[in-house]
Structures are given as C-alpha cells and as structure tokens.
Amino acid sequence: MRQIQFNDQPTSIIGMGTWRIGEDPSKGSAEIQTIQYGLNHGITLIDTAEMYGEGAAETLVGEAIKDFDRQKFQLVSKFYPYHATPKLIKNSLEHSLKRLQTDYLDLYLLHWRGETPLAETISGLVDMKKAGYIKDFGVSNFDINDLKELYSVPNGDQCKVNQNLYNIGSRGIEYSILPWQKEHDISFMGYSPFGSDKNAYLHPQEIITDMANQKHITIFQLLLAWVIRNNDLLSIAKTSSLEHLKDNLGSIDVRFTDDELELLDKYYPAPTKETPLDVI
Numbered sequence: 130m131r132q133i134q135f136n137d138q139p140t141s142i143i144g145m146g147t148w149r150i151g152e153d154p155s156k157g158s159a160e161i162q163t164i165q166y167g168l169n170h171g172i173t174l175i176d177t178a179e180m181y182g183e184g185a186a187e188t189l190v191g192e193a194i195k196d197f198d199r200q201k202f203q204l205v206s207k208f209y210p211y212h213a214t215p216k217l218i219k220n221s222l223e224h225s226l227k228r229l230q231t232d233y234l235d236l237y238l239l240h241w242r243g244e245t246p247l248a249e250t251i252s253g254l255v256d257m258k259k260a261g262y263i264k265d266f267g268v269s270n271f272d273i274n275d276l277k278e279l280y281s282v283p284n285g286d287q288c289k290v291n292q293n294l295y296n297i298g299s300r301g302i303e304y305s306i307l308p309w310q311k312e313h314d315i316s317f318m319g320y321s322p323f324g325s326d327k328n329a330y331l332h333p334q335e336i337i338t339d340m341a342n343q344k345h346i347t348i349f350q351l352l353l354a355w356v357i358r359n360n361d362l363l364s365i366a367k368t369s370s371l372e373h374l375k376d377n378l379g380s381i382d383v384r385f386t387d388d389e390l391e392l393l394d395k396y397y398p399a400p401t402k403e404t405p406l407d408v409i
C-alpha cells in the first residue's frame with residue numbers, strides 16, 4: 130500500500146469513507162466485510178461522522194473494527210456545527226465513542242462552520258485532547274479565510290487536518306488552500322473522489338472513459354488515481370461493495386504520463402484564481 134505522511138504518521142494514501150453506510154440492514158454484513166477487507170489489505174484510516182445515518186455509520190464501523198488492533202489504524206469522526214460548544218462536543222464525542230466501541234478517536238473534526246465562535250470550539254477540542262478522548266482535532270469544509278481565522282484563535286494552530294471536496298471536477302483547493310496547508314503543516318483529506326453517489330458532483334466527460342479504456346483500468350480507478358497522483362494528500366473513497374473496494378485498491382498502482390495529465394488538464398483545468406470552496 131502506498132503511504133503518505135498524514136497527521137504526523139505514515140498512513141495509507143486512501144482512507145475508507147462511510148457516508149450512507151449502515152443505513153440498510155440488508156447490506157450490513159457486506160459493509161462490515163468490506164471495511165474489514167480494507168483494514169486487512171493496508172488501509173489505515175476510516176472516516177465517519179455523527180451525521181452519517183444519525184449514528185448508523187458509526188455503529189456499523191464499531192462492529193467492523195471491534196476485533197482489530199486499534200493502534201494500527203486511524204479513526205476520524207466529525208461533529209455537527211450545532212454541537213460545537215465545549216459541552217455539546219463532549220456529549221457528541223461520548224456517543225460517537227460508544228457507537229464506535231472504542232475509547233479514543235485519532236481525529237475529531239468540526240464538520241463544517243456554524244454559528245459557534247471558533248475559539249469556543251477549539252477550547253472544547255483542546256479539553257477533549259487533554260482528557261485523552263481524542264489524539265488530535267481538525268476541521269472540514271474550511272475555505273482559505275476560515276483557515277486563516279482558525280489560526281488567529283488560541284490553539285487554532287493545533288489543527289491537524291482540513292477535509293474538503295476534491296476530485297478532478299472540483300479543483301479549487303489547488304489554488305491556495307492546499308499550498309497554505311502545506312506551509313502550515315496541516316494535512317489535507319480530500320472527500321468524494323468519484324463525485325459522491327452516482328457521480329452526482331462530477332460529470333465524467335468522454336475523455337475519462339477513453340483514457341480509462343486505453344490504460345485498461347476502470348473509470349473509478351482513473352478518478353481515484355488522479356486525486357492521489359502527487360502523493361501529497363489523502364483521499365477518502367466510499368464503497369459498500371467488496372468488489373468495488375478491490376477495484377479502488379487497484380488505483381494505487383496507476384501512474385499517469387505527463388501527456389496524459391496535460392490532456393486531462395485541458396478538460397478539467399487547474400484553477401487560475403481564487404474560487405469559492407465547493408462543498409457537498
């Protein structure tokens with residue numbers, strides 16, 4: 130498995146997403162098997178949230194990981210912006226840990242910005258870190274100005290990751306967010322490499338199919354391989370299917386020539402100016 134330095138430790142370049150997992154009981158055992166296959170085949174990060182199925186995704190992840198060595202993978206969860214005060218963070222975290230059948234999270238993220246002042250949220254997260262319930266914390270769906278503001282509040286510079294949408298059709302973060310995060314040593318997690326369910330947030334053009342055919346890979350392998358092409362960020366992909374997970378793991382070995390990357394840039398250009406953050 131290809132690894133990158135993420136959250137100050139070697140981590141698989143692909144993580145497993147869990148949005149819309151655990152919601153259909155008839156798929157439960159297949160979903161558990163899929164997560165376990167991923168952990169047994171080198172994936173060392175699982176991403177979840179209290180929002181996903183209102184706890185159902187965390188419950189399913191808890192079942193899947195309970196017999197694994199907890200120190201061998203990172204568990205990331207997120208809390209709602211309307212649970213972002215110190216008291217409510219503690220309450221959400223206690224519920225998440227219970228559902229996940231674990232006693233700590235590696236990373237706890239503010240899912241997106243809400244009304245609570247950042248200073249208050251960070252103070253609650255620092256408390257949870259001191260208490261040992263979380264190893265570290267971060268944010269999600271933060272634009273460049275949000276990140277700068279975060280850095281201006283007490284302990285805001287303890288933020289370890291920002292998780293934003295990133296796929297070939299949504300490249301805005303390349304302009305200033307990614308460089309800024311590198312400069313400040315904040316790891317980047319890209320979500321929805323396939324544009325989410327049914328590619329709803331990415332419209333694969335013919336070039337994707339043509340190039341995938343030429344390279345004898347699937348469209349999904351091409352899309353994921355493109356996101357991780359520079360080895361500088363972690364991509365979280367979701368699947369409920371073991372066959373799809375095996376397919377996605379195949380993207381690790383896919384490499385692009387300079388010509389191929391240039392051709393893709395013509396259809397999906399890199400940003401040349403600041404653009405508002407794309408969010409799902």
Ligand SMILES: NC(=O)c1ccc[n+]([C@@H]2O[C@H](COP(=O)([O-])OP(=O)(O)OC[C@H]3O[C@@H](n4cnc5c(N)ncnc54)[C@H](OP(=O)(O)O)[C@@H]3O)[C@@H](O)[C@H]2O)c1
Pocket residue numbers: 145146147148149176177240269270292293319320321322323324325326327328349350365366367368369370372373374376377409
């Ligand atoms: N922080 C945030 O605000 C935020 C927002 C969105 C997502 N996320 C995180 O990022 C994760 C990934 O994003 P996402 O779930 O939106 O979408 P995604 O990973 O871009 O796409 C998931 C979709 O692709 C399908 N798929 C996956 N591999 C496939 C393959 N090899 N062949 C065919 N279909 C395949 C899945 O169907 P099957 O399940 O049937 O394979 C599912 O419909 C989420 O699960 C979540 O953990 C975070």
